[in-house]
Amino acid sequence: MRELSKTGGLPVDLASAFDASPNPYVLVTPDLRIAGLNQAYLDVTSSTRETTIGRPLFAAFDSGPGAEAPENVRQVRASLEKARDTRQPDHLAVVKFAISRPGPNGDALFEDRFWSATHTPILDEAGEVVFLLQHTTDITELQRLRAMTAGMEGANAVDLLGGAVLGRAQAVQEDNQRLQTERNQLVEMFMQAPGFVTILSGPQHVFQMHNPAYAQLIGHRVIAGKPIREALPELTGQGFYELLDTVYETGEPHEGRASRVQLQRSPEGPLETVYLNFIYQPIRDASGKVAGIFVQGHDVTDTIVAAERQKLMIDELNHRVKNTLATVQSIAMQTARSHADPKTFAEGFQARLLALSHTHDLLTRSHWEGADLRAILQHETEAHGPQRISLNGQPVALGAAAALSLGMILHELATNAAKYGALSGPEGRVLIDWAVADQTNPVMHLTWREIDGPPVVEPTRRGFGSRLIERNVRHDLAGEVKLEYATSGFTAEFMVPLDREKSE
């Protein structure tokens, strides 16, 4: 206390004032050893300075041998430590703590007493805690009175409270206000959370509160105060009521991942499918019994839909790749059968592969929407020089499947012309004319006419090329083809319907 009077530099001797106060005070160090006590404290605890100064507070005062003693000590210690660690006063409105007084035979008797206490940190100039001041008021009588008057109307216990207790009550009230502010901040966060949040109470799962994200999820219906079965009737048969019942009954939380839910998201609107990640967390009351369920989650519909679309695309890609490989396999096998020499086999196979590949390129350029007939024709004939090829016709947009088929067909025609037909001689030419008839049900008519070439001899055996042409037109294009080996020149006539586009 001398320290206080010195640093305070006050005309009054603070130590004397401290000692003279009728309120019990004890001053402890940050490690909770007793640094000083006033006379009132010594009186009320029936102790002396000699037996207490320098001792740990809870060695000097241990709340006695009662079963509740450890808990009483824990509460007071927690309050002191909180005051020390936060450097803010801490209040214990009511705490039970037994104190000893000498018995008739000189032995110590412990007596349960109720206290109201304030723990105030005392800081040095650097702001460090040097002492903690405990200010206690014995409110045992008040507690007894309260116990006696419990249930009686008109009992005004407040009249019995001393000013210190009132001040403490006020401090508790301030604490409550602080808690209220914290609560408001929590509610604010709850309301602004990007995910949906709602609180259901009771076994009927009555909506207590929900945030705007939840309101949006359920189409802004009025649900407050309603049981979920009444508020969201469309969930019948979807398993969610039953899950909530189970969580309520067992107290076990439930986590839903990408759960498919059909919800009415606008008044009178159709049921919409959404996918939700969510958790049902039981809320327990003070006795540990489940009192409600905290529901929290978010809408993952976009992610799920994107994943489904991606899976479809991968399946489709796989399907196309495997079909293309089977096509290539077929080309290889059929080409091998008409070429005994590995060298000519390799040439023929590669040329067919490149024709297929080029049509793929054309289609990729249009995102597989289709390709223009002239572009395919130009590519398949350009190797022979433009002066030897005549292309004459309107623009024709071919679907992807028709483009692939015609690419193969025209490649076979050009190859045959170069090997056996008009393009095998120096003067020969190919005239390609096409037109589309009947626009409502369009059919493309295309003729491939070879002129000025060497005399044509009809082949005795039909090779893979001509079989491919005939089969492809009939099978893949549902069209007609006529191959004529006139002596003056080979001719192919095609009738291809354009309105049927296969999906693959």
Added chain:
Amino acid sequence: MTAPLSGRRVLIVEDESLVAMLLETILEDMGCTPVGPAANIDDGLRLAVEETPLDAALLDVNVAGRQVFPVAEALKARGVPFIFSTGYGESGLPDVWRGQPTIQKPFTEAAVRDALMAAMGVSRG
């Protein structure tokens, strides 16, 4: 090797002419007689119902944008064994058709032969 399947009439449903040609060649090499090939479901269904005799069928699962299952139903009703051919693999089949003999594109001659023999219950005499 190929004798056990000699003379068997096998329906092909396959929309890609080159793949159909490959299957025909493989079947002919085994001594089978290809029926079809059907390029779409309607033709496939007609052949599956009307063609007699019919010993087996090779069914592409995705035929011109439609699934081949009506043809499979018709064959099942007649008791004609059939094999799915697909690029999707097993996962491409709905549950009801799981376990049905399936060959995956691209396929080897041996795979086609083994699947046909298994489907028809023919041993390698």
